[in-house]
Amino acid sequence: MVMTQYGIKYAVHIITAHFGNLVAKVCETLLRRGPLTLRLLIRFTELTSSQVNNSLLILIQHNCVQAFTAVTEGEFGDAPKADTQYLALFSNVLHRMRFSKFLAIASEKLRKDKDCEELLEGLLQNGRLSMEQMVERAQSSKHAGNRPIPDIVHDSLFKLLNAHFVERCPAPEPSLSPKVEEQPPPKKRGAKAAKISEVPETLEQRVVESARPMEVLRFSMGDTNTEAEKSEHYSQISGQKRKHDDLEMVQDSGDADSVILWRANFDEFIRCLRHKACIEHVRSQFDDGVVNVLSAILEATRSSEKIVKTEITVPLSLDNIYEEVMKNEVGRSMTLDRVEASLSSLGCPGMDDYQINLRKIIEQAQIDEVESIVLKRYGRDAYRMFRFLSKTGGLVETEKISDSSFVDKNEAPKILYRLWKDEYLYMEKVALTVPRHSLCLLWRVDRYNLWEHVLDEMYHASLNLQLRQAYEMEENKELLSLPPDNRNEPLMKRFDRLKKVRGLLQSSLLKLDDALMLFHDF
Template structure:
C-alpha cells in the first residue's frame, strides 16, 4: 500500500497519542522505510536495542506491526517488521466497532470486546480474569457469561484467532519463457499486490482453517492450569508482555502453543460498509427497501471473501424473506412487499437477478450490486464538497460531467455550459477544480 506523507503523519499522531513518542518513532520509520529487520531499525531510529524491542512488542501486541521471515542470501532466516497502516487507522474506529456489537449482540459482548480492543491480543483465560476483576458477581457465573459472550462474538466473526506470528514470505515466482506483451490493465493487477498484502495473506493462511474455531472446555482448563503454573503469566488488566520471547538477535516466537484472540477488523469494516449501503437505499427509496437490503447483506455477510466485494452472494426469495422477518422492522412486511422492494432495487439498478440459478419453481436469486451503491455514495460525498467549496454553478457542472468522465466521454465547453445552465466564461474556472475531484473519485 502506498501511503502519502500526510497519511504517515496522521498515523504517527495516532500512535503518539496512544503509546508515546518512542513507539511512534519506531512506527514512523517502518511506515517511511517499509519492512526492516531489528538491526536496521535500531540504526535508523538511533534508539537503544531494548527501547526498539519494547516498542515492537507493543506494536505487535496491538496489531499495528506484523513480523515476517525472509531467507537471506546466506540461507539464514531474517525476521523483518512491517507496519500495518490500516490497523493503525482502525484504532480511531473502536467506538464504532463497539456500537456495532452493542446493536447486533448485547452490552455483555460489547464489554468483552472492549477488553480485546484495549489490550490488542488476549487468551480466553485472560478475558475471564479481566471480567472477574471488573464484576462483583460470582466467579462461576462470570465465567459462564464470558464463555457465552465469547462464543457469540466468534460465531458472528467479530473475534478471530491471531494470525501466524512470523510467516515465511516466499519470493515472487519468476516467469519462464518468452515475455508476452501485457495490457495496461494486466500490469495494474500485477502491481496492486504489494508486500503488505503478501505478508498478511501468508500470516492468515495457516490459521484460516481454525480462524473461528473455539477451544473445548477441557482444553481451556488445561490452558488455565498451565498459566497458573507459569510465573510469567499476565495478571488481569495489564497489557500482555511477551516476556518469554527470545531476544538473542531478533524477536523470536514462543514454542508453547498459546491461542491468542483479537478483534476481526475486516468484519467490522464490512458491517460499516453494509450499513452505509442500507442508509443510502433508505434515503433514495424507502424503509421497506432498506430492510430488505439489510436482510440480504446480513444473510450473505459470512460468505464474502474480501471486504471490498463487488456483488453479494446470490440469495433466493425464501431465504431473503426468512432473514427479513427475523428483525423487528421486517415482521410487518409480507412476501409480496419484499418482492416489490426487490423489483424496485433491480430497477434502480442496485440489485441484479441471477437467472442462471433459476430453479424449477421459477424463483430467481438476487445479488446486491455493492460496487454500484458505493459509487453512488462516493459521488454524493464529492457533490456535497463541490457545493460547499465552489458553489451551485460548479455543483451543476460536476453533476453533468461526473458520468461522462467515468465513461471517458468528452463534451465541448459550449455543450457543458448549455446543459448545466452556467455562463461559458465561468465554466473553465470551475471545471479544473471539479475535474480533479472527478478523477480522484473514480481512481
C-alpha cells in the first residue's frame, strides 16, 4: 500500500515526538521526495551538513532510514557511478507506535521471561545494540545474583533469536544495480487491480531485502564454540538441516573484527499480529472449534513461515492437524469428524493435505472493517446498499440497487450520492437513447482506491488522537508535576479526569492501529 498524505503527516508526527523537529524535517524530506543523496538532502532541508548527518545517524540507529548504494551506468563510455542514497522506511516509523504490542507478544510466547523482556525492551528503545552494550545496560539495571550478567544476556538473546524476535542488523549500505532500481511503468487502476497482492514490489521492499543478512546468519549468535550445541537452533531457522561446512564458510567470509549489532525483528511481530487478526476474524464468524483448528494449523506451520512468507500455509495432513489440535483442552474434546468439518468451514478442500488461505481471511476482514465504517457513519440503509455493491463487484444501476437492498427509491440516490461524494463509491454516467434520451447512473465499489482512501482516513484519525493526547498533556503539565500530597479535591478531580481521557485516547489509538495494520501491514 502506498504512502498517503496523512500517512506521511502521521509518520512525521511520530518522529517529531520521539526525536525532535530537526530529525523529523530530514525524515519528512525523505518520505516526500524519496531516496536522496546527502548533498540533495542538505539542499532540500536547508540544514547544515552536521545537522543532517546527526539526524541520519539517529534515524539509521532506530531503523527508520536505510542507506544503499545506487549504481548507475556511465555516459559516453565512462565507468559506472555509485552514489550513496538514503531511504526512509515508512513501515518502521509506524512500528514505533506498536512497541507495547511487540512486548506483549514476546511475553506470551516466552512465558513471561523477564530477562528476555528487558533485553527486547532495550532493543526497541535504543534501536540497535551490540552484545557489550546489552551487557552494560543489564548491569546498570540488575542486581548481582547467582549467575553472571553476561551469561544471562547471552541466554536471553539466544531465546529471542530462536523465537525470531531479534535479528542481526542489515548491511549498512547494500548495492542496487540499475536493473533492480528501475521502476516498473505504472498500471491503470481498474476492477482487476483491486487486489493489493498484485501491487508491484516497492523500492523500500527491494532495499530492505537486499540489506537483510542471509538466513543462516540472520538469527545466528556467531559463537563458534557453541555451534555444536545450537545445531537444532539452525535447523529451526532454515527449516532444514544446514551443512556445517556451509555455515563455517559463511562465517569465515565476514570480518572477524567487526561488531555484531542486534535489533528487534519487526517482520516476526507483524506476522504474529497478522495471525492474531486472522484468528479474531474467524472467531467472529465461527465457533471455538474452527478457531482452535486454525490456531493449531498456524502454530504447526510457524517455523516454516518464518523463512518463506506465504499467503497460504504449508500443506498439512489431517493426522498432523488433529495431533496439533489435541494439544490443548478445547481440542481434546474434538472428534476427527469435527476437525474435518472445521477445515471445510475454513475453505480447505477435502484432499490429502490441507492449506489455509490467509489472504482471503484478511481480505474478508478488510471488507468487514469498511462495512462497519459505512454502517456507523451513514446508517443501515447505506450499509445494505454498500454491502450489495461490494458482493456484486460490477457496475449496477440505481434502481436495481434500491430493489436488491430494500431501500426506498427516493432515498437511494441521495445515499449513493453521499457515498460517492465521500469517495466510498465509484460512479459512471451512461447516456441512453432508447426508449428516450436519458442519463443512467451506474455504481460500484472500487476496492483498490477505496482501501487507500480508508487507510488515509485512519492515518488522519490516528494523527488527531495523537495531537489530542499531546494537547491534554501540555495543558495539564503543571498538574502532573505536583506531588500527590499537594493535590486538593478540585485538583484530584482534574487529575482523575485527565487519567480517564488519556486512557480512552490510548485505547482508541490501539484499536485504530489494529484496523490500520489490516490495510497497510497485512
